[in-house]
Amino acid sequence: MCLSVYGEALDIDNIEQLGYLGLLIAAEKYAAISKLLHGRSEKDCADAMRSFLDSIDLRVRLSDEGFTKEVIS
Numbered sequence: 001m002c003l004s005v006y007g008e009a010l011d012i013d014n015i016e017q018l019g020y021l022g023l024l025i026a027a028e029k030y031a032a033i034s035k036l037l038h039g040r041s042e043k044d045c046a047d048a049m050r051s052f053l054d055s056i057d058l059r060v061r062l063s064d065e066g067f068t069k070e071v072i073s
Contacts (some may be wrong), residue, residue, distance in 0.1 A: 028044035039048030053059060062072065 023050035027042045030045040033039075034041060034045040034048045037045075037052045039045060
């Protein structure tokens with residue numbers, strides 16, 4: 001299968017390669033979000049998001065929405 005991602009043609013032989021490609025694309029998206037929130041890379045996206053939400057006084061946790069550990073696990 002041949003895919004075009006960001007203008008580059010990629011030859012995908014199997015589903016594992018397609019999964020890896022998905023991770024690469026996700027990493028680029030997380031990096032872009034992080035940089036918009038004054039983070040540095042995809043690795044600090046969660047911290048950048050948390051910092052942003054704190055700055056606008058919006059703390060959201062799953063437990064606030066009624067989720068429990070048992071439901072999430």
